[in-house]
Amino acid sequence: MTTRIIAAIAAALLFAGPVFADDKDQTQTQTQDPTTDEAAVQDKTQTRDRLHTEDQLGTGDKTRTRDRLHVDAEASGDQTRTQARDQVRAAMAEQAGMPADAACLPGEGTGDKVMAQGQTHTMAAERAALRHADRKSAREQVGEAAATHKGTGAGQGMMGGSGMGSGDCTQAAETTRSGDMRGSGGMMPGGMR
Amino acid sequence: MIAQALALLLAAGPSSAGADEHLLVGAQRFREGRFEEALVEFRVAARMGAPGTDTYVASTLVKLGRNEEAVELFGGGDSPGPDALIDYYRALACWGARLYGCADRLLAGIGDRSGPKVSEQAARLRAAIAAELRRPLTAATVDWYRGRCEDEKRIGRKALSEAYCREAAALAARRGDRARTPGTAQAATGGSGGRQ
Numbered sequence: 001m002t003t004r005i006i007a008a009i010a011a012a013l014l015f016a017g018p019v020f021a022d023d024k025d026q027t028q029t030q031t032q033d034p035t036t037d038e039a040a041v042q043d044k045t046q047t048r049d050r051l052h053t054e055d056q057l058g059t060g061d062k063t064r065t066r067d068r069l070h071v072d073a074e075a076s077g078d079q080t081r082t083q084a085r086d087q088v089r090a091a092m093a094e095q096a097g098m099p100a101d102a103a104c105l106p107g108e109g110t111g112d113k114v115m116a117q118g119q120t121h122t123m124a125a126e127r128a129a130l131r132h133a134d135r136k137s138a139r140e141q142v143g144e145a146a147a148t149h150k151g152t153g154a155g156q157g158m159m160g161g162s163g164m165g166s167g168d169c170t171q172a173a174e175t176t177r178s179g180d181m182r183g184s185g186g187m188m189p190g191g192m193r
Numbered sequence: 194m195i196a197q198a199l200a201l202l203l204a205a206g207p208s209s210a211g212a213d214e215h216l217l218v219g220a221q222r223f224r225e226g227r228f229e230e231a232l233v234e235f236r237v238a239a240r241m242g243a244p245g246t247d248t249y250v251a252s253t254l255v256k257l258g259r260n261e262e263a264v265e266l267f268g269g270g271d272s273p274g275p276d277a278l279i280d281y282y283r284a285l286a287c288w289g290a291r292l293y294g295c296a297d298r299l300l301a302g303i304g305d306r307s308g309p310k311v312s313e314q315a316a317r318l319r320a321a322i323a324a325e326l327r328r329p330l331t332a333a334t335v336d337w338y339r340g341r342c343e344d345e346k347r348i349g350r351k352a353l354s355e356a357y358c359r360e361a362a363a364l365a366a367r368r369g370d371r372a373r374t375p376g377t378a379q380a381a382t383g384g385s386g387g388r389q
Binding site: 080081083084085087088089090091092093094095096097098099100101102103104105106107 | 213214216217219220221223224226231235243245249252256258278279281282285288289291293308310311314317318321322324325326328330331333334337338364
């Protein structure tokens with residue numbers, strides 16, 4: 001009987017041990033939980049801070065990169081613009097010639113006639129150029145970038161008639177003409193040296 | 194990164210880039226003597242917002258013999274600007290429009306600011322103008338300039354009109370009949386600022 005009682009107590013103790021241990025663990029866990037949470041929070045905070053910092057740095061980097069790209073793009077644009085203007089200037093310098101017509105003060109009527117002729121051509125050519133420019137702009141706006149670079153037609157820029165110097169010019173003008181300037185008086189595209 | 198770069202390049206101004214492209218093509222056409230085509234390219238560039246393209250358009254108009262339009266676009270002034278080459282084209286425009294006084298003042302301002310070729314040509318043109326202006330001036334000549342002044346005013350080309358008025362006033366003064374030029378003296382003193 002005694003033996004049975006001892007065995008029962010031993011068994012009870014054996015079962016109770018883990019229970020107490022679980023309680024202890026649970027207590028310990030409960031005790032540790034705030035710590036763990038704090039650590040986790042701290043970890044999260046730190047992580048968040050780190051991520052935030054990284055984000056900030058990253059954003060800063062991105063911003064810097066974007067700024068740099070923007071500056072690069074602007075520099076590239078400026079460079080292209082400068083190149084384009086240099087090209088235009090070079091072409092202008094190359095084509096800077098002498099006038100085809102001699103100096104000739106208008107006098108007894110021929111000037112008016114010639115000017116009127118010039119105006120007629122001027123207006124027609126202007127209209128044609130603007131029409132072409134409008135068409136071209138429209139094409140570009142709708143994305144048809146492969147615009148042809150055809151002109152508005154040959155001869156529209158010519159000034160007809162015999163030229164300014166045909167009638168009322170003086171000997172001074174004639175002298176000039178026979179020297180360095182051409183005497184035809186017609187002002188054709190490219191008619192300057 | 195590449196996408197960002199492309200986006201930024203696009204954002205940097207596609208119209209500007211397009212305008213530059215037209216300027217480049219215009220320059221090529223100008224160099225080749227294809228001035229009608231150059232004119233179109235420069236005008237398109239101007240419409241696309243490229244700044245300062247008016248002088249290129251005006252210079253091309255000079256090459257096409259459309260000098261009056263060029264004078265109007267240049268601004269009609271005869272004060273030398275910062276660019277001697279542009280001044281030379283302005284002088285050619287004045288010459289072509291028979292504004293010899295205007296041309297002479299612009300050519301005088303070129304001096305040796307330009308290259309030897311343009312400077313030498315400017316000197317020759319000035320000599321030609323001086324020779325022409327040594328002639329006795331007739332009333333018909335002065336009247337012609339006055340007429341042009343009025344005509345251009347009527348059709349709204351203000352700068353060109355003022356340039357003709359100044360020329361009329363200067364020639365009238367040279368003839369000694371300043372009293373016959375009402376309204377032109379004022380034009381002679383004002384509005385001579387050119388576009389540059």
